[in-house]
Amino acid sequence: MFVTTVYSQGQQTIQITATNPDGTGTGTARLGIPVSLVATVSAGQSQVVNWSLTSGGNISATSNSAATYTPPFMQPS
Numbered sequence: 403m404f405v406t407t408v409y410s411q412g413q414q415t416i417q418i419t420a421t422n423p424d425g426t427g428t429g430t431a432r433l434g435i436p437v438s439l440v441a442t443v444s445a446g447q448s449q450v451v452n453w454s455l456t457s458g459g460n461i462s463a464t465s466n467s468a469a470t471y472t473p474p475f476m477q478p479s
Contacts, residue, residue, distance in 0.1 A: 421438045434473060
């Protein structure tokens with residue numbers, strides 16, 4: 403399974419596709435199970451994606467347009 407989200411800012415569009423490793427899921431990250439993220443940037447001068455989080459877990463870039471998000475193993479209290 404994959405989930406695609408599209409963001410638009412002026413002339414630039416960023417499409418983010420999230421894929422679970424087992425191909426199943428509901429579009430929500432499950433505790434402790436990594437999710438692959440791929441961003442497709444159209445138009446604009448910069449095609450580089452800077453990944454960051456504002457909540458629990460860890461995100462690590464694997465290229466300019468891809469990253470892996472690993473949610474926490476336990477629900478934050």
